[in-house]
Amino acid sequence: MARTVGSDGERTQAATRDAAAALIARHGYEAMSMRQLAAEVGVQAAALYRYFPTKQDLLYSLMRDHMDGLIESWKAARPAALGPAARLEHFVANHIAFHVARRHSTHVSNMELRSLSRERLSQVLKLRTAYEKELRRILRDGVEDGAFRIDDVALTAMAIIQMITGVIVWFRPDERLSVEEVTRNYLTMTMRLVGANAKQEERHVRDRAEFRAG
Amino acid sequence: MARTVGSDGERTQAATRDAAAALIARHGYEAMSMRQLAAEVGVQAAALYRYFPTKQDLLYSLMRDHMDGLIESWKAARPAALGPAARLEHFVANHIAFHVARRHSTHVSNMELRSLSRERLSQVLKLRTAYEKELRRILRDGVEDGAFRIDDVALTAMAIIQMITGVIVWFRPDERLSVEEVTRNYLTMTMRLVGANAKQEERHVRDRAEFRAG
Structure with missing residues (x-):
């Protein structure tokens, strides 16, 4: 051994x-x-x-590591004290950065759930749910304190995750936009998607300027 | 023969x-x-x-038919005389309906571009580009007439397509929401994402009521 x-x-x-x-x-x-x-x-x-x-052990190991890594990276990036808009910004930025840096394992994670045994599938889906819950909590907090206007928190969480994971389908770092520019655009779109009001948007822009400066 | x-x-x-x-x-x-x-x-x-x-002929046939069908369905659904917000609504509704009804060929189209020969890949990508151009035109028209607030039309088109194609990843018709309810939610999110202003949103709700009634 x-x-x-x-x-x-x-x-x-x-x-x-x-x-x-x-x-x-x-x-x-x-x-x-x-x-x-x-x-x-x-x-x-x-x-x-x-x-x-077994080959199945290997696949499971890849998928579990991918999700564990994603959750760990979010725990490290997650700001405790900020409001929902700033937390949402950190979530989106971390999600894009994590997936762009792990193109292959992202593809495996998205395409090969079909190949996991039932028991292992349920383990991986548990990790996914735990991660998605983090986003749903941010969205719910934003609705409660009036920062966001959202009709269906679960649906909105899925829409945001599909939208921002989709970056890796087309984004190549040598194209017209850097990953930072792409991320900035997706942050703006996400804020609009959750109906962040104008006042909130101003505050959020200010927070972001401070975050980048800090 | x-x-x-x-x-x-x-x-x-x-x-x-x-x-x-x-x-x-x-x-x-x-x-x-x-x-x-x-x-x-x-x-x-x-x-x-x-x-x-050849097996490759079969794959190409599946992918070409999928894209031809998508473009045809949009040509049939596309309203000529309406403004950008109403056209965007028709685009999103048609896209979701088409893909939810074709779960398998959607998965094939999204996952197996890697398996096409270079020449055939370029044929399929041409069809994709033609379809995406339709969305970009709607977004550009909306920016020009002041209905939408968009920073980057190409990026926003990709974000919308990823978001709405993503419905088939998780949506099953027997769950808590019908495909009509899911579509309605995605329409609202899309309108917010493109920064449709409040006035525009009101007009759009009115158009939609007329469209459904008509």
Whole structure:
């Protein structure tokens, strides 16, 4: 068992995850074989099975890590003391930054839920729900304190997540807009989508200027 | 050649398309074999090759039909004489209705661009661009006549399309909301997202009432 930990093993696992995410994003989970993956990583297939006893274990590991990472990144970015508009801004900015930096695992997470076993699917969906709840809480707080005008909090949360995850479908960092410019545009659209009123929008612009300056 | 047309052949082709879209949505294009597809349709593999000489021909046919159908449905739904807000409403409603009714081919279209040959990819992307241009024109008209407040027309068009196509990811018709209620919510969110001003929103609500009554 000693050989499964330590830096060599960790490097192999990390390389395996990266290669698997890229292969699955390119060809689909079912079309990828562990043999093909091993060749890509430059190890024997047996070495992979040490870390990921089945292909399904590997897929689950990718998806769980993706969601754990997303939730962790939001916990680190989440401002405790700010109002709903500023919290929504941080949520959107963190979500876009996280996904743009993880194009492959985002594709895997979005496309291969179909390939998870029922039990593991329910584990991954639990993590998704926990993450979406964070957004719903922000939206609900905004409705309660009059900052947002929203007809259906759950629907609006889904619409925002689809809209901002969609950035990775078309955005390439070498195009006419930088990721910062794209994010700024999506922040403005999100604020309008939640019916943030003009007064709130002014306050939010001021908060943002302070946030960027700080 | 006579046997490739006529009602039997057409039925087989239609059944093949439907079965292929379902199989690809479930397993991915690379994982699907023509043999598996033939078994699903209940014919010999040779019968499929008569209509679709290669698996790639079949995929291209699915994707082209999906985009042709979307563009046709919009041409039929597009109101010529109405203002930008009402045209935007028709665009969103048609887009959601079209995709909710074609869950499998929507998944194929969104996930399998990666599997098209370069030349065919460029054909499908041309159709996408033509469709997106329709939305960009509505948004630009709305900016010009003061109905919409939009910072970047191209980005806003992408955001709207991602948001409204995303409905099929989570929407199931037997859940708490009907497709009409979901559409109504998305129309409101879209109007806010494009910064339709209050006056415009009132006019738009009136137009909609007339449209539904008419």
